[in-house]
Amino acid sequence: MSRKPFIGGNWKLNGSKKFIAEMSKVFNEAELDSEKVDVCIAPPFVYLETLRNALRKDWIVSAQNCTEKPKGAFTGEISCGMLQDIGIDWVILGHSERRHIYKESHELIGEKTKKALENGLSVIFCIGETREEREKNLTNQVLIEQLAPIKDIPDWTNIVIAYEPVWAIGTGLVATPAQAEEAHLFLRQWFSENISTDVSEKLRIIYGGSVKPQNSTELIKKPNVDGFLVGGASLQPGFVEIVKNVIKNL
Numbered sequence: 001m002s003r004k005p006f007i008g009g010n011w012k013l014n015g016s017k018k019f020i021a022e023m024s025k026v027f028n029e030a031e032l033d034s035e036k037v038d039v040c041i042a043p044p045f046v047y048l049e050t051l052r053n054a055l056r057k058d059w060i061v062s063a064q065n066c067t068e069k070p071k072g073a074f075t076g077e078i079s080c081g082m083l084q085d086i087g088i089d090w091v092i093l094g095h096s097e098r099r100h101i102y103k104e105s106h107e108l109i110g111e112k113t114k115k116a117l118e119n120g121l122s123v124i125f126c127i128g129e130t131r132e133e134r135e136k137n138l139t140n141q142v143l144i145e146q147l148a149p150i151k152d153i154p155d156w157t158n159i160v161i162a163y164e165p166v167w168a169i170g171t172g173l174v175a176t177p178a179q180a181e182e183a184h185l186f187l188r189q190w191f192s193e194n195i196s197t198d199v200s201e202k203l204r205i206i207y208g209g210s211v212k213p214q215n216s217t218e219l220i221k222k223p224n225v226d227g228f229l230v231g232g233a234s235l236q237p238g239f240v241e242i243v244k245n246v247i248k249n250l
């Protein structure tokens with residue numbers, strides 16, 4: 001089963017109109033066969049439209065979050081409908097920074113994910129264990145707990161799962177290709193046993209955590225690693241090299 005690789009760049013709380021103009025130039029001039037991969041950039045909310053207008057049309061622009069609420073008295077929130085209204089149909093949900101810094105619960109993230117899918121958005125659903133959890137051999141248990149609230153989703157076509165070990169995010173401590181593959185294989189087996197073989201074979205499971213041009217080739221060679229969610233390195237022109245390394249290894 002060949003799955004189309006997905007490479008996302010999560011800009012987190014970074015960017016400006018000037019930065020978007022500079023990076024779009026770099027990304028737009030890159031010669032690569034985007035038919036073979038899905039590439040996505042997620043800027044902060046306020047720059048979604050600016051980036052959408054500047055960026056090559058064969059790359060996706062995604063939000064970094066949204067609320068499960070449709071509208072009303074929820075100060076500071078952005079709804080699924082608002083994203084679609086400005087032409088954005090992807091969203092990252094459950095990023096570890098939302099889970100740990102902003103205390104979003106597994107249940108809330110599950111609710112957001114279901115609402116986003118029901119509203120026609122596609123979702124990059126992030127899961128991953130902390131260093132402490134890994135050291136206590138709780139990795140698989142944590143992944144299962146994070147997946148539990150979305151277990152009853154009827155259609156998995158529009159989800160990408162991002163496995164992001166928290167200890168590897170922004171730390172330079174990348175999971176070894178073997179560690180990434182071990183977790184991805186566990187996840188694929190979980191999907192096979194708990195959802196269906198078909199979903200398990202088709203679902204894209206991408207890795208995030210200190211991915212750089214230099215380590216991307218060894219990681220993407222692993223059979224169950226279907227791409228990346230890149231943080232820091234997506235703010236650099238070298239992000240293009242990561243995309244190229246993925247294409248080279250198809």
Ligand SMILES: O=C[C@H](O)COP(=O)(O)O
Nearest residue numbers: 010169170209210231232
């Ligand atoms: O969403 C991206 C991940 O948090 C990875 O970030 P990083 O590549 O800076 O480690």
